[in-house]
Amino acid sequence: MTEWTTWEPFAMPQPRRWRTPRHVVVVPDLFDVASGVADVAEVWAVMATLPQHTFQVTTWEGHDRMRSLLTSPGFGDLVRSRAAREGGTADLPWPLPNVWVGVGVRDQEQATLRVPDLLAIPAAVRFVWAQPLVGPLDLGQAAQALDWLLLGGDIGPASRPLQPAWARALRDQCTAAGVAFHFIGWGSWAPVRPPERLVGQVGHRQIMRQVGFAHAGRVLDDHTWEEMPTAGKGARGARRDSDRTTQGLLFGEEGGGR
Structure with a gap:
């Protein structure tokens, strides 16, 4: 290793x-x-x-x-x-085959602004480092041009919980697009297991508890996700959508300006 x-x-x-x-x-x-x-x-x-x-x-x-x-x-x-x-x-x-290039994001707004710049460059491996993730993140069609996603929660006394639904949604997006998914950890907050069932309503209520980074762990749905990219999509060069590589096109929106 x-x-x-x-x-x-x-x-x-x-x-x-x-x-x-x-x-x-x-x-x-x-x-x-x-x-x-x-x-x-x-x-x-x-x-x-x-x-x-x-x-x-x-x-x-x-x-x-x-x-x-x-x-x-x-x-x-x-x-x-x-x-x-x-x-x-x-x-x-x-691009240099041993250099992986990525952008760090915390939420959808930052991803919508930063990921298009990442996809415009030639790189052996392109990745997004989502930490601390403080809201849901939809990569949209941009996921098709990414090679790797790292996800982690917030750390510290004033940290905010990483909601399990956000983590699962990103993992599923990566799986569908063939993007390696690496779960760094929950941060300072851990999901309490098992989640409570809401009687008479659909779904579950997930309680999070602030236990500290050392105890929160890295397990998502009974699995430790440590996937690594094996072949970079980015090695083919910058993404080009007929010169229309914009936030709106990449993230499935009608439009969007910087």
Whole structure:
């Protein structure tokens, strides 16, 4: 099983000393405005010269900047030149096959704004990291172009419960679209089992209890969901809907503007 680890490119030594392949979660947000183009290109070049590792890059606020950089031929040229300087080759495949790119969302509004930018870029694997999810999320047709979805609940004394119905709905959307589903955990709130039945009404009432992250667990419907993408849909390049890749088309709405 591949070891998972985090890497802070601007604070930690480069991961060249890691001898065995790792799944590397890159933190913090590389596409934050505080990171210059040269800084991001340098990180991309390091990742390019370490194909034995898989790098998971997530942006929470810089989705528009991510789209601008990763669709720019000039950025690719800059990465190639820096990779050659790092001892690699300037003849790099693009997108880099060992770099997975995603956006973080908390609710439907953020997903509607950020996911279209993700789908507009070439990436070996495209993912959505929904944590902490604070409302229901419908990916609509966008799910067909995603490879992976990570879901988790809120953490901390002032956290809000992740409703089981939201988690089940996302899992079912992923299953139907062939998207790998990874349930990180409930957060600080856990569903009380078994749920109470509402006499004379349809369905159940699910009670949630704040027990802390360590005790809430990661089991959804008697299963631990740890699916990983095996072949990226994103490797084919950016999604194009006859140049009509908009929030409305992707999320099954009549329209929608930024």
